[in-house]
Amino acid sequence: MTAIPRTGTHPDPDAAARAARAAELDAADPLARFVDAFVPSDDVIAYLDGNSLGRPTRASAERLARFATERWGARLIRGWDEEWYELPLTLGDRIGAATLGAAAGQTFVADSTTVILYKLVRAALAAPQAAGRDEIVLDSGNFPTDRYVLEGVAREHGATLRWIDPPHDGGVTPEQVAEVVGERTALVVLSHVAYRSGYVSDAEAITRVAHDAGALVLWDLCHSAGAVPVALDAWGVDLAVGCTYKYLNGGPGAPAFGYVRADLQDVLTQPIQGWMGSAAPFEMGPGYAPHAGARRFLSGTPAIVGMLAMQDMVELVADAGMDAVRAKSVALTELALELVDDLLVPLGARVASPRDPDRRGSHVTVDHDAFEATLPLLWERGVIPDFRRPNGLRLGLSPLSTSFDEVRVASRRCATRSSR
Template sequence: MTAAPIPPAVPESIAARAAILDAEDPLAAHRDAFVTTEGVLAYLDGNSLGRPLKATRERLVDLVDGAWGDRLIRAWDEGWMDAPTELGDTIARVCLGAAPGQTIVADSTTVMLYKLARAALGAQADAGRDEIVIDRDNFPTDRFIVEGLAAEHDLTIRWLSAPHDDGVSVAQVAEAVSERTALVLLSAIAYRSGHVADIPGITAAAHDAGALVLWDLSHATGAVELALDADGVDLAVGCTYKYLNGGPGAPAFGYVARRHQAAFRQPIQGWMGAADPFAMGEAYQPASGIRRMISGTPPVLGMAPMRDMLELIDSVGMAAVRAKSRALTAFAVEVAEELLAPYGVVVATPRDPEVRGGHVTLDHPDFKAVTARLWERGVIPDFRPPHGLRVGLSPLSTSFHEVAVGLAAIAEELAG
């Protein structure tokens, strides 16, 4: 039997501040809704994989015993066929600031990014546009997809560079786009630094040049307030296993603004995106609206867990979630400056809370080894090369006490 991890010694002043913040937290009671893990002192990786909710266990049992076990194939006609658009509309309303009929849940984030990027390029083909704009520090999947599309279609990539602890600016995009730009693909929150992009400003700058913009919302959905319709967003993709707590491998969502749907050709034409899937027709005829972006059979089991988190977010509101996120990250930065800066740790995340997302990145050359030792101690952040330890703070499941414990453990590891 493995011994229980020994908590680090949290300085009294920091522990006292954490206790006050937890006592004043209007969302504190919701932490009880999540499954707790024996032996974990501080879970600081909710920006990679959110904790499961206790209610999800019952939901999955009900799915097996009920719709699947009792109704069997009849359940397709009784709700499963509409699940991609129904759940997509829920995500749109609760988290995206988007009207119904523009969002689906299907596929992985990678596949959804490919589908929407490829469809956007196809819609721009007749305009003679042959360039894609993306930043060098975007998540690998985003960059790899762009590289593949560029090679396949003989396109030029215009690479943007941003400061290590910041993100792409409106001015950079405005300078990069031209009459040759077909698509701009950027992340709403930088996966490394946590920088929040100026979505309306960048989108407008791209539109001024006639380009379309595809936003990766993977680190933004459920952490910051979004307004896709109001901001004039063309396309967006996001995962659901981070702040939406959908579980490992939960399906992604895709958003296509209504004004683009009729012109977008589905690049992975599958039977579930056809106008009449059960006609078994000889030729593909796309469904109307957003449903045409579906390819294969909906991942019904994978959709179930995120419903519990969406219900919880809906009950408290994204404004309250974002307020807690700001407070958590501000406390993390404050404690890092106090406890970790003396060991040479650098905060590699924006200090302005308006442009800081739900995680804080700390840089130190020893953090790869430190992260491995922290995991053995029951303190779980994650590491991103070259030197970044990410403190991921999921507002509804993370306490200020956890932050204090986690950063105190980092200080002990650095102290040797």
């Protein structure tokens, strides 16, 4: 790849036209009203990292401030009986309805993504459907947590990992899955949206391929929930997990959600038996018996404070509607690609995300060897993308909080800083 030349700032005769185009898109945006629902940052002019950590909503900032006095301080231990005990399930249902295409009683909010992933993988391998099966299908491009957890579980169970190697700028296809699944496949674990390239896998078709082979499927929805429509019930998905601090704006380290299809809930045994998932948590009995339904997948005391902020974002997503959210996501990434082609590709950069909008999530990755050194310069000047090794600048576009002009400003600053 040609190195980005250090030629200094160069004249940009098309800058005014790009600014006008971005202004037109913002003026015509039916979701523009949501941008003001988020807490601004005085020193940030373009925040393109909502796929790693979403901005806080103004409503959440107020909710967090009130909670200590009006709920925790005023209600004290009574809060468990009044709301908190049920919150992992009631909030799970709201997330399921607004973003996952999941009917009530199947989604719960509990631990970190890593812990819920571990629970569901272990539960799947011990399921009656998995009897006599000892292979797990995954891909080499999946997020490290997924690969690391599966490596550990496979070692514990004596299972074999069957790897799929997707292209650098793509993701896993139904055809690739069909090549590796068979009578020994117990579980297929994939991400719906690839964390680096943004590739959107055909979850419905892949689920069907896995089921035809007799295997269960677990989807990682971390880069989908709140940005890309998901239809877990309609697709017949068995299990799913996802974080809430990206497009659901739950805040740093907010607890993750899990999904277990209704007909599997009383069949699966989750491996981390805790008091909150027992049949009678407050009886403190001598032995563990699992609760009926989704509650059995809880373990310890729920992180109630960690569930506060995402409630407001889920309401915003429900108000906007996932179809409208997805339409803006596509429009934002289309603009980003236009600007990358115009400003960065001539400097030697390469697009490492799908150009087909149906196969692209809500972020665009651009590769160049200079980007690792460029990132801190951008951050100093209030432009916040992120970096994924070895050389990818990732432009994460959260549809409800990101304006089209932010995409323009960021793209221009990336080109200016990278050309020095």
